[in-house]
Amino acid sequence: TLEGITGLSLTSLRDNWGSEYQRTNNAGVPDPNGSIYWGFNALVGLFFPAVTGIMAGSNRSASLKDTQRSIPIGTLSATLTTTAMYLLSVLLFGALSTREELLTDRLLTATVAWPTPVVIYIGIILSTLGAALQCLTGAPRLLAAIANDDILPVLNYFKVSEGVEPHAATLFTALICIGCVIIGNLDLITPTITxxxxxxxxxxxxxxxxxxxxxxxxxxxxxxxxxxxxxxxxxxxxxxxxxxxxxxxxxxxxxxxxxxxxxxxxxxxxxxxxxxxxxxxxxxxxxxLRSLGANQVHPKNWYPIPLILCRPWGKLPENVPCHPKLADFANCMKKKGRGMSIFVSTIDGDYHELAEDAKTACHQLEAYIEYKQCEGVAEIIVAPSMSEGFRSIVQTMGLGNLKPNIVVVRYPEIWRRENLTEIPSTFVSIINDCIIANKAVVIVKGLDEWPNEFQRQYGTIDLYWIVRDGGLMLLLSQLLLTKATFESCKIQVFCIAEEDTDAAELKTDVKKFLYDLRMHAEVIVVTMKSWESHVENSSSSAQPDDSQEAYTSARRRISAYLSEMKETTEREGRPQMVDGKQAVVNEEKVDKFLYTMFKLNSTILRHSRMAAVVLVSLPPPPLNHPAYFYMEYMDMLVENVPRMLIVRGYRRDVVTFFT
Structure with a gap:
């Protein structure tokens, strides 16, 4: 049917190509170039059915014994043979017919046929019937093959088993053919099929x-x-x-x-x-990736690529691959949700024994990422411990400048409640590994209360800017504002200064800095009593606040831990050990660090109790301080703050300065 339709519709090709059947000039004289258009149409219009026939044969290639050998030889042979025959036909028709006959006689073949035009009519009928039968055997099989491949699920009704005739596809093909015949105008059908x-x-x-x-x-x-x-x-x-x-x-x-x-x-x-x-x-x-190279990316082109630890503390149900709110937070770190996140998790144990479990866990994590509509990939690492697994991840994950640059982990609020004594050393190990690997760190406290896209927040986003971090904390606050959840909030930058600092000059400098960064924020300078002043006035009564009780309890626990360390050292007659290494703990520095966290927490509660989210600089773990002490410091910092991001930048700028 297709061959018959395309072969008998020269007028359609002629009209649609914009050439008239007989070109004339302004005086009505036939254009001698009209025969050129006719000849061009006849190469295409006579030749096109032959190509469709060749492709129809290729569609039934499953019946061939040696497909790889037969298709190239058969297709090329058919193309060359057909081309020679059609070119010969053009020469023969041009030799035995006048130009006027070529332009006006639509069935010139029948006119010049020997011995009678009936031969051509019969040939056309038989050719059309043969082509129709060929299509009715080839098209349904092609339709059934597409359905069996599940390419278009809507075609599942036409699936058939191997060796079974595609009756449903044949009926559907026949209905399409009948519909085309009922139209009654081949010139309407031809362009579509073509x-x-x-x-x-x-x-x-x-x-x-x-x-x-x-x-x-x-x-x-x-x-x-x-x-x-x-x-x-x-x-x-x-x-x-x-x-x-x-x-x-x-x-x-x-x-x-x-x-x-x-x-x-x-x-x-x-x-x-x-x-x-x-x-x-x-x-x-x-x-x-090759064009990016391994050179440092300019701040203009810097994008956050977060490495998200899904189950660092292991207190999630087995069928939950990741904290439900982690993907929501990951999207908050990307402008308009664009950018790659890497979700990783570790399984403690032997790789040979747990390889299949790791694959299953990876599939579950991929399903979680897809469900959360977060652009990212999933990776599962099997290692003897969480610390060793993360150390492998932070060294090897990523390629070139597409390596993750920010490690995101939720704060282990459960460690004291669940009596998870191994968490402090793991927590400190993760932070130290990030510092050595030059990765930024974002620790999310209050992840359970992190708002989703439908929970609009009001108030402020408060930044407690203590140390230079390359602008990462400022950039994160700006990224939060791009989300519908936080777009109604305003940014406040709190500069922590000692009592003898020129607050007005500091405020002017920070305002100028933010202006150069094209960032809008209110600048507030807060003075905080230094450790030396605290020691000098230790006899005076401290002002009661919400942090005082937590500070007193932390001091008591740290003192008990130090006493136990000393007793163990004296009893065993060996040097003092800190997390498996020989070290001497300076008790004055421990008190100073805890007091600093206490005063900072008091300041945050005094100024940012109603803030939508608080961002504060992450202090690095002090040297020779037990991991347990560092967790006490961090607990003191986050005490009574419902939602906090603890941020540590790395040795580079992530924002562009305009001066």
Whole structure:
């Protein structure tokens, strides 16, 4: 049917290409160039059915004994033979007919046929019936094959088992053919069919072009004369001819093909034949990665790539791969949700024994990321302990400048309640590894109360800027404002200064700094009593506040821990040990560090009790202080603050200065 339709519709090709059947000049004299257009149409209009017939044969290649050998030889032989016959037909028709007959006689073949025109009529009928039967056997099988591949789920009704006749697909194909016949105008059907044939050929050529150009290892054509340029020319020719026939039909066909491709990518199942576009994406990613190099990225081009620890403290149900709010927070660190996050988790144990468990856990984590609609990838590491696993992750994760630059972990609020004595050493180990690896750190306290996209926050985002961090804390606050959750908030920057500091000068300097960064924020200078002043006035009564009780309890626990350490040292007759290493604990420095955290916490509660979120600098673990002490310091810092981000930058700027 398709061959008959395309072969008998020269007028459609002629009219749609914008050439009149007989060109005339202004005086009504026939244009001598009109025969050129007719000849061009006849190469295309007579020749096009032959190509469709060749492709129809390729669609039934499953019946061949040796497909790889038969298709190239058969296709090329058929193309050459057909080309020679049609060129000979053009020469013969030109030799035995006048120009007027060529332009006006639509069935010239019948006119010059021997012995009678009936021969041609019978031939046309038989050819049409043969083509129709051929399509009614090939098209249903092609439709059933597409359905079996699950490319288009809507075609599942046409699935058949191997060796079974596709009755449903045959009936559906017959209905389409009957519908086309009922239309009664082949010239309406021809452009549509022609477009999809040309689109099919363009797709085949484009696939060959991509696979050859991208040097895919799986692309190994047996035809040694193949070159990607030929495929590209073939694809371009198909598109050009489509526009020459009808630009409106071309646009509609391309739009429909794009919708089908989108539907397949959205609903279709991944087949085992590969995807040329994914190969192109892979090559593009590799080239982009090489172009990035390993040099330090300019602050203008800096993007946060968070490395998110999903189960660092292990107190989640086994079927929960990650804290439900971690992905929400990860999206808050990316402008408009764009950017890559790496979700990692560790499984304690032996890799040989737990490799399959790791794969299962990775699939669960990927499902969590997809459900949360967060752009990211999942990785599961098997290691003897959480500390060793993270140390491997922070050293090896990522490629070049696409390595993660921020480690995100929730604060272990449960460690004292659950009596998890191993958490302090793990917590300190993670922070120290990040410092050595030059990774920024963001510790989220109050993750359970972190708002989702529907919980709009009001008030302020308060920054307690204590040490220079390359602008990371400022940048995070600006990223929070880009989210609908925090867009109604305002930023306040608190500068902590000692009592003898010139507050007005400090405030002016910080305002100028923020102006150069093009960031809008209110600057507040807060003075805090130094440790020396506290020691001198220790006899005076301290002002009661919400942090005082927590501070007193922490001092009592630290004193008890120190006493136990001393007793153990004296009893065993060995040097004092701190987390397995020989060290001497300076009790005055311990008191100073705890007092600093206490005063900072009091300041935060006094000024930021109603803040939507508080950001504060993360103090590095002091040397020769037990990990238990550091957890006491951190607990003192976050005491009674419902939602806090504890941030440590790294040795580089992440914001651009404009002066």
């Amino acid at each position: 477009m999809f044939f040309l689109l099919c050929y363009a797709g085949v050529n484009l696939s060959c072009f991509l696979l050859d150009l991208l040097d895919a290892p799986s692309w190994r054509p047996r035809w040694k004369y193949h070159h990607w340029s030929l495929s590209l020319v073939g694809a371009l020719l198909c598109v050009v001819i489509m526009f020459l026939i009808s630009w409106s039909f071309t646009v509609i066909s391309l739009a429909l093909a794009s919708l089908i491709y989108y539907y397949v990518s959205l609903k279709g199942k991944a087949g085992d034949w590969g995807d040329g576009f994914k190969s192109a994406y892979f090559q593009l990613a590799l080239r982009s």
